[in-house]
Amino acid sequence: MIRLAANLSMLFNEHDFIDRFSAAADAGFKGVEYLFPYAYSAEELRHALRDSQLEQVLFNLPPGDWEAGERGLASLPGREAEFRDSVVEALRYAEILRCPRVHVMAGLLPEGADATTQADHQATYLRNLQYAASEAAKLGKDILIEPINTRDMPGFFLSRQAQAMAILKEVGASNLKLQFDLYHCQIMEGDLIRHLEQQVSAIGHVQVAGVPERHEPDVGEINxxxxxxxxxxxxxxxxxGCEYKPAGDTRQGLGWGRDYGLRT
Incomplete structure (x- = not known):
């Protein structure tokens, strides 16, 4: 049975952020995700979840300086202490929100990175993932990694499914899993069903959006x-996770999800 979670960073932007929880519940969602919780206290978010009878299913670790263009810390040499602090903060929120998994964004390679620089990022990434997985395991949480397409996010360190699977194998932690975003995979590689078949045992979370515009899943080239x-x-x-940008009013665009419990 498909269980849909509303991404509140993208859906229900007709409402203030805290009001999106009740809007999602009214539309039939049972779970929510979003990019980052850190602008709000964990207690405030916990109350919003409780009042709307929603489950928190995912959020990201602090990404560094998002406004300056940073997209994660995990592969960045020299930022290890900051990364470890971000793990502690994310897991604190995850405990309070009863969220079973958090996503570690890999970060960006510098423009024109050579083989040595890429190897340094790889080694840093592996060490940081080992640390994050170890800390999360103490709390019964999963750590997720996600290949992100380089059209939307140029220079992102992790962009291919095979790359992600190799990293999972090398780290070897049972609670390190794949965040499989079908939108990103379609842009980079296609062949979605075969990828799902080959990687399903490693998948800890799935996300969807229409391709190419990242609108509703029933618009675009993906079946x-x-x-x-x-x-x-x-x-x-x-x-x-429904991580897409509504083409118009969020509620009016949910017709695609009626078979999965959503209401328009």
């Missing part, structure tokens, strides 16, 4: 009913 059917057949029981 999501077929993918959802295959996910069910493969035994995937996790959440599917």
């Amino acid at each position: 999501y009913p077929a993918l959802f059917s295959r996910l069910n057949a493969l035994g995937y029981s996790g959440w599917v």
Whole structure:
């Protein structure tokens, strides 16, 4: 059974952020995710979840200086202490919000990075993931890594499914899992069903959006009913995050999700 989670960083932007929780619940969502919780106290977010009877299913570690263009710390040499602090902060929020998983953004390679620089980023990334997975395991939490397409995020260190799978294998932590975003994978590689079949045992979370404009999943080149059917057949029981930019009013665009419990 497909379980849909509303990404509150993108959906229901007709409302102030805290009011998006109740808007999502009214639309039939049972879970929520968003980019970052840190602008709000964990207690305030916990109350919003409780009042709306929603589960917190995912959020990201602090990404560095987002406004300056940073997109994660995990692969950045020289930023290890800051990364470790970000793990502590994210897990503190995860405990209070009862969120079982957090996403570690890999970060950007410098423009024109040579093989030596890429190797340094790889080594840093592996060490940082080992640390994050170890700390998360103490609390029964999962750490997720996500390949992100380089059209939307040029220079992102992790962009290919095979790259992510190799990293999971090298780190070897049972609570380090794949965040499989079908939108990003379609842009970079396509062949979505085969990727799902090959990687389903490693998947800790799935995200969706239409390609190429990142609007509703029923608009664009991806056949999501077929993918959802295959996910069910493969035994995937996790959440599917709706991380897309509504083309108009969020509620009016939810018709695609009626078969999965959403209401327009």
